[in-house]
């Protein structure tokens with residue numbers, strides 16, 4: 405089969421299309437014929453050697469490796485004893501995350517998936533859109549249901565609102581009954597209002613902390629050294645949920661009794677099934693910014709590095 409492999413960490417040009425052996429499913433696994441693979445920031449982190457992850461949290465990446473954790477496709481073979489799925493089923497999944505980063509291998513024509521990581525693809529959407537759901541959708545879902553739920557009637561600020569995680573957070577926080585203020589650059593305003601954002605702040609023209617006050621809960625998908633610039637928007641006793649590492653000036657937060665509650669997404673077929681049902685019912689939208697052929701995975705990573713993504717980038721495979 406054809407797959408994208410990385411032999412040494414480095415720039416997008418290290419993503420090479422190669423002939424590799426088709427894998428065989430073991431017990432508790434299925435073989436998937438990949439139709440589309442979603443692109444996520446950890447794919448870029450793995451390609452570049454995980455330098456942006458704190459050393460103590462950095463997983464080892466085997467070389468060579470096939471990147472990717474998000475998939476949508478058809479069940480093409482069953483491992484011994486598997487009864488949960490049948491050949492031909494259309495499925496999507498976030499595979500082996502976070503433990504299997506660097507080994508999940510979805511940038512390929514076929515991939516092996518643990519049965520518990522999969523959910524049925526909604527018939528209403530194509531595989532390109534289905535492949536855009538897993539990691540970003542599960543992150544938003546698990547933050548809002550397990551890690552840092554919001555209260556109905558609360559005011560929620562979503563930073564990086566137009567991106568993969570952000571565009572799901574905006575919609576799911578509204579479903580939870582929150583009033584949502586979305587922060588993004590200029591081109592995303594109509595997109596975010598269409599998704600249901602109650603307010604929109606263009607961070608390229610407006611200081612967020614000047615425009616948003618007394619926010620109960622900040623979900624920050626941007627983080628980084630400037631994270632603390634958003635903290636004044638959060639009320640005393642409120643919550644900041646970093647989706648990526650950020651510097652929020654902990655001493656000041658402690659003085660104001662602002663709690664920091666973050667976590668790590670994990671593979672979960674059950675949660676993904678609930679998301680897929682919402683998407684299938686038209687109650688949750690998934691946006692694809694751009695799709696690239698598998699052979700041009702390097703172009704997709706170049707696009708991802710330029711940033712300002714609206715929704716998701718995906719690879720067209722089957």
Ligand SMILES: NC(=O)c1ccc[n+]([C@@H]2O[C@H](COP(=O)([O-])OP(=O)(O)OC[C@H]3O[C@@H](n4cnc5c(N)ncnc54)[C@H](OP(=O)(O)O)[C@@H]3O)[C@@H](O)[C@H]2O)c1
Pocket residue numbers: 444445446539540543563564565566567568569570587588589590592607625626646647648667668669670711712713714715716
């Ligand atoms: N904790 C977890 O388990 C978990 C899970 C998934 C992802 N993550 C992390 O979460 C982060 C976001 O992931 P993603 O997939 O959503 O990335 P993404 O699709 O690239 O989205 C990032 C968004 O942030 C916006 N942005 C960039 N700079 C900004 C700024 N200064 N202020 C406000 N918005 C800004 C970008 O668009 P505009 O600048 O045009 O608005 C873009 O839409 C990544 O760092 C990822 O590693 C963590």
